[in-house]
Amino acid sequence: DQQVKQNSPSLSVQEGRISILNCDYTNSMFDYFLWYKKYPAEGPTFLISISSIKDKNEDGRFTVFLNKSAKHLSLHIVPSQPGDSAVYFCAASEGEYNQGGKLIFGQGTELSVKP
Amino acid sequence: ETGVTQTPRHLVMGMTNKKSLKCEQHLGHNAMYWYKQSAKKPLELMFVYNFKEQTENNSVPSRFSPECPNSSHLFLHLHTLQPEDSALYLCASSHRSGSTDTQYFGPGTRLTVL
Numbered sequence A: 001d002q003q004v005k006q007n008s009p010s011l012s013v014q015e016g017r018i019s020i021l022n023c024d025y026t027n028s029m030f031d032y033f034l035w036y037k038k039y040p041a042e043g044p045t046f047l048i049s050i051s052s053i054k055d056k057n058e059d060g061r062f063t064v065f066l067n068k069s070a071k072h073l074s075l076h077i078v079p080s081q082p083g084d085s086a087v088y089f090c091a092a093s094e095g096e097y098n099q100g101g102k103l104i105f106g107q108g109t110e111l112s113v114k115p
Numbered sequence B: 001e002t003g004v005t006q007t008p009r010h011l012v013m014g015m016t017n018k019k020s021l022k023c024e025q026h027l028g029h030n031a032m033y034w035y036k037q038s039a040k041k042p043l044e045l046m047f048v049y050n051f052k053e054q055t056e057n058n059s060v061p062s063r064f065s066p067e068c069p070n071s072s073h074l075f076l077h078l079h080t081l082q083p084e085d086s087a088l089y090l091c092a093s094s095h096r097s098g099s100t101d102t103q104y105f106g107p108g109t110r111l112t113v114l
Helices: none
Strands: A010-014 A019-025 A032-038 A045-051 A056-059 A062-067 A072-077 A086-093 A109-114 B004-007 B010-013 B018-025 B031-037 B044-050 B053-057 B064-070 B073-079 B087-094 B109-113
Touching (some): A019 A032, A019 A086, A032 A062, A045 A056, A045 A072, A072 A086, B010 B018, B018 B031, B018 B087, B031 B073, B044 B064, B053 B064
Parallel strands (some): A010 A109
Antiparallel strands (some): A062 A072, A086 A109, B031 B044, B044 B053, B064 B073, B087 B109
């Protein structure tokens, strides 16, 4: 049973507009969440993270929102740029040390930003 | 070389072959990881090494055998694989193996088992 789900396999957005990528999780013990970005033929690269004690974390054009009651997080990219076109993975972990770095990943959402 | 490197980038092998995947990190990290990504599926953690000691084996079949001779190198030895083992194998490293330590990924090895 998948504990982290990204229900949209793809998303297409116009350059300059907002991109919203969604992620749902089922394990209420998850307390740390991350977004990774992956270009073709490259490994995933860390983008932004959020601890469960926060509901928002912002880094430049990227903002992650966490709704613990709904077990939902989202990544907002504003404004979207063609270089943002990639696959975005949501990941979650349980306990800073308890799980030994075990990240549970979603299936990924492929974002395409059109010029 | 910088970051995390993996060789080979592509590998085709028969079910009776023995091969090894290599990962090297140049970041001074102490934890290293093997992940598997099958088509249309999430990345799955396979093994975790912390200071050369294996700390996680995520119920991986014994036909996959990891080796971590030092904190900079990680190998995945493959033998008698099945076609369903065809996937992208990603290596990652982090400062420590805590969940909040950012993991840095290599480009992956695309494995095809015939």
